[in-house]
Amino acid sequence: MRVLLDTHVLLWALSQPAKLSKATRNQINAAEVFVSAASIWEIGIKSALGKLRATADEILEAVGPAGFRMLSITGEHAAKAANLPPLHKDPFDRLLAAQACVEPMILITNDKVLQGYGAFVTLV
Numbered sequence: 001m002r003v004l005l006d007t008h009v010l011l012w013a014l015s016q017p018a019k020l021s022k023a024t025r026n027q028i029n030a031a032e033v034f035v036s037a038a039s040i041w042e043i044g045i046k047s048a049l050g051k052l053r054a055t056a057d058e059i060l061e062a063v064g065p066a067g068f069r070m071l072s073i074t075g076e077h078a079a080k081a082a083n084l085p086p087l088h089k090d091p092f093d094r095l096l097a098a099q100a101c102v103e104p105m106i107l108i109t110n111d112k113v114l115q116g117y118g119a120f121v122t123l124v
Contacts, residue, residue: 003031004100006109007039009124014062024124034071035063036099042092076102087116
């Protein structure tokens with residue numbers, strides 16, 4: 001199984017795994033796990049605004065050692081995000097949903113709104 005972690009789940013998986021349920025931790029441990037370049041970008045923006053202590057560089061450095069793989073953003077991902085129904089206004093979350101749909105992967109998130117995009121979205 002291939003999964004894509006949303007940004008919150010990524011941060012929890014790396015620094016506070018106890019925030020994730022045992023079932024979610026087991027799902028992550030049993031899967032081929034991807035992290036979107038969009039999440040690194042989002043972390044960088046939030047860090048620069050003082051909303052997050054972790055930096056994009058720190059998280060990027062932790063991805064490989066955690067056993068996760070990076071997922072680049074493609075034109076197909078961007079086009080899919082642009083064509084998604086307007087259920088969610090956050091462009092990062094829309095891009096993550098689009099990537100999970102296109103690849104295909106299961107998107108693991110804590111954002112209930114994203115479930116509206118399809119069965120490929122799993123809530124923690």
